[in-house]
Each structure stands twice: as structure tokens, then as C-alpha cells.
Amino acid sequence: MGTILLGLFIFVTLINLIYFFSFFSFATAGSKSKLHPEVPVSVIICAKNEAENLQNFLPAILEQDYPEFEVIVINDASSDNTLEIIEEFQKSDPRIKIVDVQNNEAFWANKKYALTLGIKKARNEHLLFTDADCAPQSKNWIREMSSNFQPGTSIILGYGGYFNHSGSLLNKLIRFETLLTAIQYFSYARLGSPYMGVGRNLAYTSTQFYELKGFANHLHLRSGDDDLFVNEASNSSNTAICFNPQAITRSVPKNNFSEWFNQKRRHVSVATHYKPKHKFLLGTFYIFRVLFWILLALLLVLQVYPQIVLGILGFKLITEAFVYFKSAKKLNETDVVWFFPFFDLFLIFLQMAIFISNLISKPKHWK
Incomplete structure (x- = not known):
């Protein structure tokens, strides 16, 4: 069972890394x-x-x-x-x-x-x-x-x-x-x-x-x-x-936070009307980010190959840090990069809350 979970974790991590490798196109752009x-x-x-x-x-x-x-x-x-x-x-x-x-x-x-x-x-x-x-x-x-x-x-x-x-x-x-x-x-x-x-x-x-x-x-x-x-x-x-x-x-x-949450609700509600290929790419990016953190927590709690798991986590964070820092430098946002693992995790839960809120009620007009 532990080997299967580790294999799934490696697969999910690879999908996450593929997305961030694609973000190199902007991070390294002149x-x-x-x-x-x-x-x-x-x-x-x-x-x-x-x-x-x-x-x-x-x-x-x-x-x-x-x-x-x-x-x-x-x-x-x-x-x-x-x-x-x-x-x-x-x-x-x-x-x-x-x-x-x-x-x-x-x-x-x-x-x-x-x-x-x-x-x-x-x-x-x-x-x-x-x-x-x-x-x-x-x-x-x-x-x-x-x-x-x-x-x-x-x-x-x-x-x-x-x-x-x-x-x-x-x-x-x-x-x-x-x-x-x-x-x-x-x-x-x-x-x-x-x-x-x-x-x-x-x-x-x-x-x-x-x-x-x-x-x-x-x-x-x-x-x-x-x-x-x-x-x-x-x-x-x-x-x-x-x-x-x-x-x-x-x-x-x-x-x-309340005003910002409502603003994000409006933005997310619009994304459901994107072209199918864009909805697929964005949806897959979100799903595999969620899966990564769930599997990471599960593997660490169960103590399944913890050294390998932490090594994979470290490699992923280094790759993401490179993308975030290079991109933030272009856009004068470098001071927010240091918090990215915490913000990334928080935004996953925030987006889940937004999805649920939008299912319950529709966002209001722009102002």
C-alpha cells in the first residue's frame, strides 16, 4: 500500500512540475x-x-x-x-x-x-x-x-x-x-x-x-x-x-478579507465560461495541487519512505521558488515570494471555499 501511495505521489508531483516547467516560458523570458x-x-x-x-x-x-x-x-x-x-x-x-x-x-x-x-x-x-x-x-x-x-x-x-x-x-x-x-x-x-x-x-x-x-x-x-x-x-x-x-x-x-473574497468569487464564476481546453488546463492545475498536499500529509503521517517524500517536496519547492522569484523580479513583487509555500496552500483552500460559495449563491454585480 505504501509503495502505491508513493508511486501516486510521484506521478502527482510530476504533473505539478510539468506545469511549473511550462511557466519557465515567462519566468525566463526577456x-x-x-x-x-x-x-x-x-x-x-x-x-x-x-x-x-x-x-x-x-x-x-x-x-x-x-x-x-x-x-x-x-x-x-x-x-x-x-x-x-x-x-x-x-x-x-x-x-x-x-x-x-x-x-x-x-x-x-x-x-x-x-x-x-x-x-x-x-x-x-x-x-x-x-x-x-x-x-x-x-x-x-x-x-x-x-x-x-x-x-x-x-x-x-x-x-x-x-x-x-x-x-x-x-x-x-x-x-x-x-x-x-x-x-x-x-x-x-x-x-x-x-x-x-x-x-x-x-x-x-x-x-x-x-x-x-x-x-x-x-x-x-x-x-x-x-x-x-x-x-x-x-x-x-x-x-x-x-x-x-x-x-x-x-x-x-x-x-x-471579506471584500477580497467576494471579488475572487466574481472572478472564479467567470472562469466556468472559458474555452474547454483552458478550463481543463486550469482545473487540472488546481486538482493536482490539492492532491499533492493531501498525499504529502498522508505519506508523512504514515511514515512511508519519509526521506524520499521530503526529498521530492524539496525538489518541487526549489523548482517553484525559481519560477516565482524570476517572475516576481520582472514584475517588482519579490517581497511576496518568501511566503509562497504557505500562500499556495492557503489559496487551495480559499478556492475550494469560493467554489462552494458560488454553488450556494451567485456573486453580485461589479459594484
Whole structure:
């Protein structure tokens, strides 16, 4: 019995290592310099009750070092003074265009509806998306992201991280989960199978949007304006990734576990609508992570070849540490790497809790 368990443990470990070996494609990737065509860009921000964040972060968008861009700010039926704040900015900067969305019965609280109106307002072909609580980490954010619009490329996946609140364990957990997600979608894209992007830092062309009929195929879903669109529209030839440090955006993380848990519930609910191959790959990755820890605990409790088991654990952790550290270094997240075995285990149980919660009740709308 012990030999069978050990054999199963070795098999499960190999599957885990295959995934992390595939993540080497991003971890070891170099950032290639590209020509900067400096195409006109429309930056699109959807804001719902974001008055304070717009005051704090909109100036960083307007201060971008780029020759030709407009900023379309969508007031998505806010109940605070978001619209008034946008209008004040517009008075001093004509590059700001306002889309004021009123609630209607058919599309109440639907971010995709608001974004569609914003995209229709854009006068430029090349669209760059971020959120109202996001700030580019350099004045070259537009330049670095838009430089990836090479011939044949219509979708750019960027990195949208979170601000570092030192001393907060929750902050480190949130940033680690964001790092792991980025490692996955960047790696899959480099391997020719892009499956998602994040709306905090995402670019695509209006032609691509209209060819796909926008968000029509998932307009009924509360979330997924970013990852479902990318999952449907992207392929090995039309998608590029951008992880240049100057192209990173960072946003305000949730400051309590309950809010973050609800945010993750919305994200996970969307993943059930991915293409079958992506659901299989992501589901297998999760299942074999769970199996690894279960078998590890069982083998150690039963004292089945403990030296071999601990040796396998050590090799797996060293491999994962290499991937996490190399990736985190690219994305300026190295301080979260030291906690990865604990965070990895915690996220497994968290995702299980999210699955159960989503079976009991559906997540609420985006805000």
C-alpha cells in the first residue's frame, strides 16, 4: 500500500512540475525592445462611485509622455460626485471625454454596457484600458503598451498589480495571488494559448472589438469584460504580452478579507465560461495541487519512505521558488515570494471555499 501511495505521489508531483516547467516560458523570458509606432491611443476608464480615486490617480494618466492620446472616462451611474470630478478635470484638459451612463432596466449595473458606450465614443483605433483606482508606474505606460501593436497584433496583455502596504499579510496574499495569475496567463500566451487578461491593464483594437460583436456573447454575465473577451478573441498570432516595468499599473487592493473574497468569487464564476481546453488546463492545475498536499500529509503521517517524500517536496519547492522569484523580479513583487509555500496552500483552500460559495449563491454585480 505504501509503495502505491508513493508511486501516486510521484506521478502527482510530476504533473505539478510539468506545469511549473511550462511557466519557465515567462519566468525566463526577456523583454524585447520594440519599435514605437506611437499610434493614437484612446485610454478608457470605467468609474462607478470613484470620485476619490479619480482625484488621486487620473493625473497620472494625463501626465503620460505620449504625443497623441485621449482619455475617455465613463461615469457608470455613480451615486457620488464622480461625474462632477470628471467635469472638473475636463475643464483644464480637453483630452478628457466624458460618457455619462444612466441606469436602464435592461443593463442595470452592467459594466460591459458602460464600456461599450465608452468604446463607441473613442475616436482612435487603439484602445488601452485601466480602472479608476489604478495608477501607471511610469510616464511611459501608454508608450510601452502601445508599442506592442505591431502588424497582426490586436490584443496586448499587461500586468495590473496592487500597491504594496508593508506589514499587511492580506496585502501580500493578494499580491501573491495576482502574481500567480499573471505567471499563468503570460506563460500560456507565450506558449500560444492566451486565455485571459486583466482590465486594470489591457489593450486591444476597436476593429477586434467590433469583429467579435463586443461583449455580446457574455453580456448577460456580471463580470468578464476583460478575461472573457480575451478568452474569446485571442489566439497565438494576434496576442502579445507586455511586462516591461514601465508598463505596469498598480491599484488599490481590498483592505479586508471579506471584500477580497467576494471579488475572487466574481472572478472564479467567470472562469466556468472559458474555452474547454483552458478550463481543463486550469482545473487540472488546481486538482493536482490539492492532491499533492493531501498525499504529502498522508505519506508523512504514515511514515512511508519519509526521506524520499521530503526529498521530492524539496525538489518541487526549489523548482517553484525559481519560477516565482524570476517572475516576481520582472514584475517588482519579490517581497511576496518568501511566503509562497504557505500562500499556495492557503489559496487551495480559499478556492475550494469560493467554489462552494458560488454553488450556494451567485456573486453580485461589479459594484
